[in-house]
Amino acid sequence: MKKEKLIRKYDKQVKMYENNRKNQKLAGLRNKIIKKAYGKVLEVGVGAGANFPYYDRNNVEVTGVDFSFEMIKNAKRAASIFQVKAKFIQEDIDELILEDNSFDCIVSTLSLCSYPEPILTLNRFNSWCREDGIILLMEHGLSSNPILSVTQKMIDPLYTKISGCHCNRNINKIIEKSNLQVDQIERYWSDIIYLVQARPTK
Numbered sequence: 001m002k003k004e005k006l007i008r009k010y011d012k013q014v015k016m017y018e019n020n021r022k023n024q025k026l027a028g029l030r031n032k033i034i035k036k037a038y039g040k041v042l043e044v045g046v047g048a049g050a051n052f053p054y055y056d057r058n059n060v061e062v063t064g065v066d067f068s069f070e071m072i073k074n075a076k077r078a079a080s081i082f083q084v085k086a087k088f089i090q091e092d093i094d095e096l097i098l099e100d101n102s103f104d105c106i107v108s109t110l111s112l113c114s115y116p117e118p119i120l121t122l123n124r125f126n127s128w129c130r131e132d133g134i135i136l137l138m139e140h141g142l143s144s145n146p147i148l149s150v151t152q153k154m155i156d157p158l159y160t161k162i163s164g165c166h167c168n169r170n171i172n173k174i175i176e177k178s179n180l181q182v183d184q185i186e187r188y189w190s191d192i193i194y195l196v197q198a199r200p201t202k
């Protein structure tokens with residue numbers, strides 16, 4: 001899908017992602033991963049700021065990146081509501097230029113499904129994260145349940161057309177092929193949701 005079309009699609013979905021902030025099903029998982037964030041945090045695909053309620057606001061300075069203007073607008077509002085110190089960059093993650101080793105923590109939630117080259121994107125996280133930093137992911141991907149995974153593979157073209165992202169990505173394999181070193185992976189909801197704590201290799 002062309003980038004401009006994808007951005008328009010996400011611009012239009014902003015209300016749904018704003019409501020996601022109140023999604024109780026995901027709240028516990030977001031809290032579990034986001035409470036580990038500290039220091040200078042880069043949150044990629046920040047969306048409407050669904051993670052802002054869960055940051056330890058006394059311990060983080062967030063830089064939120066998203067290529068959708070509408071998402072950034074809502075994320076700014078969320079940062080203000082939850083009193084998280086944050087600044088924002090409206091940019092495509094694949095075109096973003098940041099200094100190497102400039103963040104203590106990189107956060108991505110439900111975003112890896114959107115990037116055209118997710119392994120390369122993870123490798124960019126690897127470069128931006130300090131050697132002693134952490135990378136925190138909450139992603140959705142292929143289930144370990146055979147019936148669900150076959151269904152996910154079957155519906156992916158339609159799913160992508162509607163939502164802009166993929167539902168059939170094998171997150172374990174993507175991370176394995178990247179430069180990240182995994183410390184912990186937990187899986188939920190028939191293994192569709194992956195909570196990952198990783199660190200960079202330098």
Ligand SMILES: C[S@@+](CC[C@H](N)C(=O)[O-])C[C@H]1O[C@@H](n2cnc3c(N)ncnc32)[C@H](O)[C@@H]1O
Pocket residue numbers: 010017020044045046047048049050051065066067068071091092093094108109110111114115165
């Ligand atoms: C599925 S939403 C997830 C939003 C949020 N992280 C959450 O947990 O609710 C994916 C977000 O990534 C953004 N996004 C997708 N591809 C992107 C890219 N290449 N560069 C920057 N942002 C991107 C979209 O605009 C959208 O806000």
